[in-house]
Amino acid sequence: MDREIQTTLRVAAAAVRIFDDLGIPLVVVGSVAGIVHQHTRRTHDIDLLADVQPAHVRRLAQALALEWDVQDEVIQEALDKAQRFHSDPDFDRRWRPSFNVGHRATGRRLDVFIPIGDRYERVQLQRRIRADLPSGPLWVVSIEDALLAKAQWAHINGEFSPHQWEDAQALVRLHRSVLNLRYLHTWAEHLGVEDLLDAILRGERPGPPPADDDAEQLRMF
Structure with missing residues (x-):
């Protein structure tokens, strides 16, 4: 496998481990999930749908900060936007609530999308598939x-x-x-x-x- 793809998968597995250790339900989506499903395409972006709650914010920021550039405020802002997505008529719904952090050693970017309360999001999390890779396990979206x-x-x-x-x-x-x-x-x-x-x-x-x-x-x- 291409070395760049191996690096992306290794960084993705490390990120997933952080969320798992904190008990945050997540599923890997986007190009990294495609790689696991045998469609190989180079990417530096790692996309997650993760059910981050306010109680997770400080511990998540602290855990990510060991290898990623992150601030508590960025995570909290994404959660606030998710809360307002349906309730605030003036909210700009062109953008899904999310935050991103950069991996200092490799330049990979982690985009974390916050659920907005849609039933389908829960289904995606329930149907996630565990992929045991040499770089570490990943929870990926179903085909x-x-x-x-x-x-x-x-x-x-x-x-x-x-x-x-x-x-x-x-x-x-x-x-x-x-x-x-x-x-x-x-x-x-x-x-x-x-x-x-x-x-x-x-x-x-x-x-x-x-x-x-x-x-x-x-x-x-």
């Missing part, structure tokens, strides 16, 4: 949830990016025979991405919607 994330990304941003489409097609090619189609279609309907999921499964990339000068992109995993 089905990885595909749904690609469809969500395209729904929010208006189209599939080349990387997102390539990732989705690789996962389908590698795992089509074991996909839980009932689960996929049930949650695609819940998330409002049925057409995009169907496009992924057919391998027919949809074109972009009409241009909208006011459109904004949402950063998500």
Whole structure:
């Protein structure tokens, strides 16, 4: 395996261990999960969905600070945004509540997304898969949830990016025979991405919607 990918997996495993030791439920999403599911793509970003609570903030910051650049305030701010996501009508919902920290020794970036209370987030955490790697164990998102994330990304941003489409097609090619189609279609309907999921499964990339000068992109995993 590529040395850069090995480094990313090693740093990811160390980060997961910190959250596990503090009893924080988490799941690895994004490109690192794709690597575990056999679709190898170089990345310096490690994305987590982690159910961080206010009681975790100080201990999490202290544990991360041994190897990462982090401040308590950044974590608390992300939690505050998650609380306001549904309750504050003036809240900017273009951005998922999250915080990121940089790994001093390797330059890897850890993006931690905070749950906003959606039922599907709980399902992702419940369906996570343990991957025992030489670099250490990882809790990764299921293949089905990885595909749904690609469809969500395209729904929010208006189209599939080349990387997102390539990732989705690789996962389908590698795992089509074991996909839980009932689960996929049930949650695609819940998330409002049925057409995009169907496009992924057919391998027919949809074109972009009409241009909208006011459109904004949402950063998500």
